[in-house]
Amino acid sequence: MSEITVEDLRKVYDVPGGKEVAVDDINLTVPDTDFLTLLGPSGCGKTTTLRCIAGLESPTSGEVYYDDDRMTDILAQERDISMVFQEIALYPHMRCIDNIAYPLKVRGVPKGERYERAREVAAILEVEELIEKYPAELSGGQRQRIAIARAVVRQPRAFLMDEPMTGLDEKLKVRMRKELKRVVEETDQTVVYVTHSQEEAMMLSDWIAVMNVGEIEQLGTPNEVYEHPNNKFVATFVGMPEMNVWPAEVDRDVDEEVCRIEIGDDVIRLPIRDEASHSERKERTSWDQRSDEGIEVGFRPQALALTSPKEGDFTAILDLVEPMGENDLCYLDTALGELRVVEDDTSRLEENTRVGVQLNRTAGYVFDRHDGSTVARTGESQVSAVGDESTDRARTDD
Numbered sequence: 001m002s003e004i005t006v007e008d009l010r011k012v013y014d015v016p017g018g019k020e021v022a023v024d025d026i027n028l029t030v031p032d033t034d035f036l037t038l039l040g041p042s043g044c045g046k047t048t049t050l051r052c053i054a055g056l057e058s059p060t061s062g063e064v065y066y067d068d069d070r071m072t073d074i075l076a077q078e079r080d081i082s083m084v085f086q087e088i089a090l091y092p093h094m095r096c097i098d099n100i101a102y103p104l105k106v107r108g109v110p111k112g113e114r115y116e117r118a119r120e121v122a123a124i125l126e127v128e129e130l131i132e133k134y135p136a137e138l139s140g141g142q143r144q145r146i147a148i149a150r151a152v153v154r155q156p157r158a159f160l161m162d163e164p165m166t167g168l169d170e171k172l173k174v175r176m177r178k179e180l181k182r183v184v185e186e187t188d189q190t191v192v193y194v195t196h197s198q199e200e201a202m203m204l205s206d207w208i209a210v211m212n213v214g215e216i217e218q219l220g221t222p223n224e225v226y227e228h229p230n231n232k233f234v235a236t237f238v239g240m241p242e243m244n245v246w247p248a249e250v251d252r253d254v255d256e257e258v259c260r261i262e263i264g265d266d267v268i269r270l271p272i273r274d275e276a277s278h279s280e281r282k283e284r285t286s287w288d289q290r291s292d293e294g295i296e297v298g299f300r301p302q303a304l305a306l307t308s309p310k311e312g313d314f315t316a317i318l319d320l321v322e323p324m325g326e327n328d329l330c331y332l333d334t335a336l337g338e339l340r341v342v343e344d345d346t347s348r349l350e351e352n353t354r355v356g357v358q359l360n361r362t363a364g365y366v367f368d369r370h371d372g373s374t375v376a377r378t379g380e381s382q383v384s385a386v387g388d389e390s391t392d393r394a395r396t397d398d
């Protein structure tokens, strides 16, 4: 296994009528035996980055290293890597055990040793009962497990996977995620994994690189990208359901800096905690310089709670309640558009009625409206709430 480093990687394709910048100067390191996921929307450059790491694409510029070995110009077949793709490519004329053992055969490992190793890996993947069968006799999930067994059998320098769960049903995906995590830990693999599923990324990864239009917006642990998003893109892409974001203004005429959000007739005023994002990769100018350009404030649906219209920070119309299993997703109509709230118990609520919405005041993210960067968090007031419009305002019940 190896540490993988990507330096200033850029890939530009010639396309009819111009150039397509698929990957735009990205840098990342995957420590030896760690699991890094490239996460992002369709077309953001995940697969191209992976293919450059694998040697299936030549970078336009930049370097790829495995440990200290420069791999940029080395052919894929000479890089000692294993790959698993969305399409499972097992040899149909070989039994599963022969498929698993095949990479060792190619490397000249003696027959006895390679079948012993293949059986060991089959045991780790818990597919011993399948190994005498042919791929056509297996379900999609079983084939995927055989493909993973074949990929990890020879302990490659890097294990690269591109959307390997696509095509599996939801239940199987959950099971495969658990199995994959266990297998890569047990076999000490260095993994680069591509997905647009944040659930997969959150569960599997030591590191997540959130990508957008060819760039890495943030590289951090799953907890860092969720709790301390660098910017509005990461904040709204990571987290389910999507974060609510509202335009807001900064008030500086009080004892502390306050952000003011107007939702129809309701005005919410929240103290600002001047706390820059945790990113070490992006230089930030100070809050003072940025806040004059205008801000937006984001709250995750889990940071809001529904109350009676007289309570809460503002009111809205409950439009739709969507059961999500353990809790419900409520869609509300507000003067600022649709609002999403996650509620544990909605049995007391009726659709098409006015409800109050209570904010968890310390859970807000303040974004620079101009470039989207996270510039501060909201907080509890350090001064008396007397005179706070949010507590003074009159309410009208529908």
Ligand code: ATP
Residues within 6 Å of the ligand: 013, 014, 015, 020, 021, 022, 040, 041, 042, 043, 044, 045, 046, 047, 048, 049, 196
């Ligand atoms: P998806 O999740 O849909 O697979 P992705 O994030 O993996 O997307 P890439 O496949 O890396 O994205 O593509 C990034 C960009 O580069 C896209 O705009 C795509 O159209 C373009 N691109 C990828 N491969 C080629 C190619 N061979 N020729 C021209 N453009 C390409």
